[in-house]
Amino acid sequence: MNDLSSSLTPPPAGTLKSALIVPVEALRAGMYVADLDCGWAATPFLLHGLLLDDPEDIGTMALLAQRVTIDPGRSLPAALTGLDQATLYDTTGNVAASGTPGDQRLQQYRDQVQRNDGDHASRADRLALGWREWKQALSAWLGRLFSSAGTRPLPAAQRPDYMPDDIVLVVHPLPEPTQTALPQAIAACELAETALERVARDLAAHRDTDIAALQAASETLAENMIRRPGTMIWAAKMRDKSNRMYHHGLGVAIYLTALGRQLGFQREQLADLATVGLLLDLGKMEIDHALLDKPGRLDDIELLEMQTHVHRGIEMLMATGVTSTLILRAIAEHHERVDGTGYPARLPGAALTIFGKMAAIADAYAAMVNPRPYAPAFAPYEAMKQLFAESESRWFAPLVEQFVQAIGIFPVGSLVELSTGEVAIVVQHNPYRRLEPLILILTDAGKMTLPAPRELDMLKHNFNVAPDVLRISTGLADGAHGIVMQDFYLRQA
The missing domain is CATH 1.10.3210.10 (Hypothetical protein af1432)
Structure with a gap:
């Protein structure tokens, strides 16, 4: 990966901003999205930060948000081409020139992070993911153990302002x-x-x-x-x-x-x-x-x-x-x-x-x-x-x-085509990464039905093989490629 200095000409005494707000229409592959105007909780994305390389992710953000915050320093250089250079750099305050050894080491570190992580989280984020998954599973188990109803009142701060007052959530x-x-x-x-x-x-x-x-x-x-x-x-x-x-x-x-x-x-x-x-x-x-x-x-x-x-x-x-x-x-x-x-x-x-x-x-x-x-x-x-x-x-x-x-954008039970060309059924959503569900692969890349469907947890699979990850390319209508949903009743186990 080339250093940013090889493709961009920064101001003499400026550093790349860590946050730049752009309209969602300006998103392109290679940009690192740090925040969205709708908030991460309103999206199917788990981690609060995402390096875009999948048109599906860009399309999802286009559906949910109007403006996003990108981190130019964690974006790929080619993705920043065409943006106003004056908006990409912070020239205020006492900053070091972009050509200093410190800046070069920082950029080398950022490049290394991008090479290692692809479109996934850093190692620390992945460890945090596993920790949160374990805590949520434990919390759910304790909830089932100690609460027969399994519900609790919704905090007032999370109550939508359009909800009628007489509805208890x-x-x-x-x-x-x-x-x-x-x-x-x-x-x-x-x-x-x-x-x-x-x-x-x-x-x-x-x-x-x-x-x-x-x-x-x-x-x-x-x-x-x-x-x-x-x-x-x-x-x-x-x-x-x-x-x-x-x-x-x-x-x-x-x-x-x-x-x-x-x-x-x-x-x-x-x-x-x-x-x-x-x-x-x-x-x-x-x-x-x-x-x-x-x-x-x-x-x-x-x-x-x-x-x-x-x-x-x-x-x-x-x-x-x-x-x-x-x-x-x-x-x-x-x-x-x-x-x-x-x-x-x-x-x-x-x-x-x-x-x-x-x-x-x-x-x-x-x-x-x-x-x-x-x-x-x-x-x-x-x-x-x-x-x-x-x-x-x-x-x-x-x-x-x-x-x-x-x-969900790809509901449980829906047909999807994978980046490999294979066709699968979404079996179960992942609560953290809705775009990496548990799936049942039904066909090979040529759309020929497999002798036995193959179950795959996309999140676990991608964690093990990153950055060569598997993605959902598109959703398919029921009956696509001659697939009859009833034929796969209970064959996902």
Whole structure:
């Protein structure tokens, strides 16, 4: 690696700054990011400092932040080319010339750190990572040992300013490992979808509807979301997708309760959110199937007919005895938009409940990541980018940010392509490095299915082989390369 003095001409008596704020659009490979305007806690990155070399990391920062702080001294020289030289150097105070032996030794040290670490932390940071991992595992074990509820009140300082005062927030325990939790998660999904199907059949036959059974299933779903949120997302993919309404309702219920869990809602509210998700499209039962299955764009008359499903669903639920204002309003608002362009009432964001804003995000995401008659499925990463692109105009931006934290840019159960060309399923998130999860590798670099899937912990793997690390190159839509998710049920163990 060349010394900075070989590619840059510093002022005669200046040293490289340790911090320079730049717009996120200016980020490029080789820059060392020291801080973000959204804070590290709002990102999937563990370590407070990152040398960029992966377009995926740059794209993630572009989604989450507007301005970042880079450390020019820890950045690669080529990454600084084109930046205003006057902003890169500190020429104030009594500083030594950049050509002094002290400066040269400092730059040599920085170069050595970059060569040894690649895009990972220094040795000290890695040791700290292992220490924090051990402490968090111990803390989680003690929490399970001494607290049957597993929750504690959320500190007032961490309470979002947009949260209604009457909502009590808590901190939920760490999720259970995917390998041990998947059977319970699949059972909870089956119970919820079966209850929804039974309600729909009873309504269609004009029979008395046992809405209490569905609410009981919602409570089971909420309890499972508290314990194993990522696993529930994967479990939902195992369900039969032949009936889009049931599958969509289950998906919205899971994404909605995942967002509620991220925000710190208590179990009872999570159960209500699950009920909202399951029932929000019930009114489509009264819409002509030919219209629901139309592959092309709807005309104005068809669009108005489709939009009636919201009012129809509310009327059906009220007739079955659903009286919860929270549930009914959230369903009524799940197609409203914060800019007032939604339907059926064109309500602006200030008039919407937080549950309605949450339901709108979860419903849109669930629709995008599944095939529709008029559009193919998005990869989860592409769906997240779409949500971010329409933040402030369609969705409540702070909730979109929380949704990303709840679901992950590459959710558990999603397909990803690795930097090697191999295709894998994300099995379990790493709580420290969301971009280095536990994965199940399904294909070789040529996309040929392996005789036996191979499990790999990317964080541990990359720690051992750095700087020749493995990366997620991109997210893939379900069914990409002919992969059927159900074929890998319980084969991740």
